Amino acid sequence: MSDSADSLRDFTAANVALAEREHQLSVLFNTIADVTFVLNVEGEGRYRFVFANKAFEKTTGLPVEQVLGRYVEDIIPEPSLSLVLGKYREAIASMERVVWQETSDYPTGRVVGEVSVTPVPDEHGRCCQLVGVVHDLTKEKQVEMALRLSNERFAYALKATTDAIYDWNVGDDTLYWGEGFENLFGHHLTENPTPFSKWADFVHPDDSPRVVAGLRHAAFETTNLFWEEEYRFRRADGAWAEVFDRGYLLRDAAGRPVRMIGAMQDITPRKQAERQQRLMTEKLIGQNTDLQQFTYIVSHNLRAPLANALGFSDLLARVDKSSAVFETSLQNLRTSLRLLDEVLNDVNDILSVRDEEAGYRAESVPLAAVCQQAVLGLQEALQAAGGELHLQIPAELRVAGSRAYFHSIFHNLISNAIKYRADARPLRIDIAATVTPAEGLTITVRDNGLGFDREQAGDNVFQLYRRFHAGKAGRGIGLYLVRAHVEAMGGQVTVASRPDEGTEFTLYFRPHADENLPH
Numbered sequence: 001m002s003d004s005a006d007s008l009r010d011f012t013a014a015n016v017a018l019a020e021r022e023h024q025l026s027v028l029f030n031t032i033a034d035v036t037f038v039l040n041v042e043g044e045g046r047y048r049f050v051f052a053n054k055a056f057e058k059t060t061g062l063p064v065e066q067v068l069g070r071y072v073e074d075i076i077p078e079p080s081l082s083l084v085l086g087k088y089r090e091a092i093a094s095m096e097r098v099v100w101q102e103t104s105d106y107p108t109g110r111v112v113g114e115v116s117v118t119p120v121p122d123e124h125g126r127c128c129q130l131v132g133v134v135h136d137l138t139k140e141k142q143v144e145m146a147l148r149l150s151n152e153r154f155a156y157a158l159k160a161t162t163d164a165i166y167d168w169n170v171g172d173d174t175l176y177w178g179e180g181f182e183n184l185f186g187h188h189l190t191e192n193p194t195p196f197s198k199w200a201d202f203v204h205p206d207d208s209p210r211v212v213a214g215l216r217h218a219a220f221e222t223t224n225l226f227w228e229e230e231y232r233f234r235r236a237d238g239a240w241a242e243v244f245d246r247g248y249l250l251r252d253a254a255g256r257p258v259r260m261i262g263a264m265q266d267i268t269p270r271k272q273a274e275r276q277q278r279l280m281t282e283k284l285i286g287q288n289t290d291l292q293q294f295t296y297i298v299s300h301n302l303r304a305p306l307a308n309a310l311g312f313s314d315l316l317a318r319v320d321k322s323s324a325v326f327e328t329s330l331q332n333l334r335t336s337l338r339l340l341d342e343v344l345n346d347v348n349d350i351l352s353v354r355d356e357e358a359g360y361r362a363e364s365v366p367l368a369a370v371c372q373q374a375v376l377g378l379q380e381a382l383q384a385a386g387g388e389l390h391l392q393i394p395a396e397l398r399v400a401g402s403r404a405y406f407h408s409i410f411h412n413l414i415s416n417a418i419k420y421r422a423d424a425r426p427l428r429i430d431i432a433a434t435v436t437p438a439e440g441l442t443i444t445v446r447d448n449g450l451g452f453d454r455e456q457a458g459d460n461v462f463q464l465y466r467r468f469h470a471g472k473a474g475r476g477i478g479l480y481l482v483r484a485h486v487e488a489m490g491g492q493v494t495v496a497s498r499p500d501e502g503t504e505f506t507l508y509f510r511p512h513a514d515e516n517l518p519h
Contacts, residue, residue, distance in 0.1 A: 387427030
């Protein structure tokens with residue numbers, strides 16, 4: 001009886017201990033965040049749930065009590081079911097742990113997980129159970145998907161914009177460029193990101209102190225979050241693009257710059273349009289000034305000789321043809337008509353210049369040859385005046401412009417120098433031309449003639465009928481034509497002069513000055 005009681009007590013204690021271990025295991029598995037389940041392997045390739053932890057219910061939305069005792073095909077939906085059955089067979093055949101990624105739809109929604117099953121052998125070495133663990137990847141996959149979609153949107157945005165997007169890593173002093181950089185400026189990126197200095201090297205030397213140093217000043221010596229500048233940036237072909245650059249600075253808690261996200265926009269067409277509009281505005285103002293000049297011509301230069309001619313013709317009709325009054329009146333009538341003809345010729349010249357400007361087309365002009373042609377036409381007058389002309393224009397120099405305009409400019413300036421020479425000294429005329437990529441073309445025409453008071457002349461030097469030497473014959477239209485031709489080619493003309501010392505005209509033509517003109 002005693003042995004039997006002892007055996008009963010031992011059996012009961014063993015069951016209690018077993019139950020305690022099962023409880024501890026259940027508590028342990030139910031505190032694990034990963035889904036854990038156990039399947040009994042039954043005949044004909046069927047698998048029955050005998051255990052599932054609380055994470056199983058939380059992840060799938062299926063109550064554990066409705067899962068236990070049921071077969072896999074009752075719980076796992078297609079198309080995942082076919083996949084997992086194949087993996088179960090693989091694990092049983094190899095008696096090794098098998099891992100795969102699975103996506104299934106449950107009451108909680110779509111679940112993405114990394115699944116592993118480990119076979120458990122019986123005493124004969126055959127697989128009797130499969131222990132499964134599912135690590136829920138749903139949130140990670142959602143974040144990954146959102147990031148991928150965000151990256152796709154960003155990539156499409158980069159393709160859609162014409163700007164060169166960049167990311168300046170301040171710590172590394174490198175710039176990461178979007179696709180727009182190569183498309184806009186033609187520079188092939190052998191590395192990306194590139195050193196900050198590579199961008200700085202492409203900024204125009206005249207703009208670099210303001211732009212490059214200005215950006216570093218804004219980043220390191222201020223607390224500004226925004227920076228923007230307009231500057232010139234060298235393309236791969238050597239041409240200069242005009243860009244508008246703006247960026248946003250990201251700073252740490254201490255205010256130190258960490259990154260700057262920015263975009264370079266090619267505004268070359270817009271700036272060219274602005275310059276063209278400005279030139280057209282200036283031209284319109286000039287034309288309005290010319291209209292005022294024409295009003296002056298009509299009201300004074302034209303009306304006076306016309307009125308005189310009418311008066312003398314009326315007088316001729318009333319006096320004796322054999323009288324001295326008739327002869328004098330006839331002579332005065334001829335003089336008035338000659339003056340009237342000169343004024344009409346001036347008007348015709350002015351209108352012709354305007355017509356030529358409307359049809360202006362730039363050509364390659366051999367400047368020295370054109371100047372020599374103008375000199376040749378005035379050679380007789382120059383020799384008669386005892387003058388010398390020194391030409392310092394390189395024979396190979398060719399410039400964009402109008403051959404006829406340059407010929408007219410040289411002809412008028414040389415003829416003026418001959419006309420207004422000083423009798424006290426031999427006439428000397430110096431003509432020179434220089435051209436540089438940065439400054440463009442500069443032409444100077446200098447003489448040692450009579451000169452005039454430049455300050456007293458003010459801004460009227462190039463106006464119609466503006467004359468500075470009453471004792472010299474002239475129409476006062478030559479300098480007007482010089483300015484008109486220079487401005488028609490996109491240039492500017494200035495004059496410096498002092499009485500009895502001489503006069504110097506300087507013509508400036510910026511690089512590619514004519515390309516912005518309204519052709």
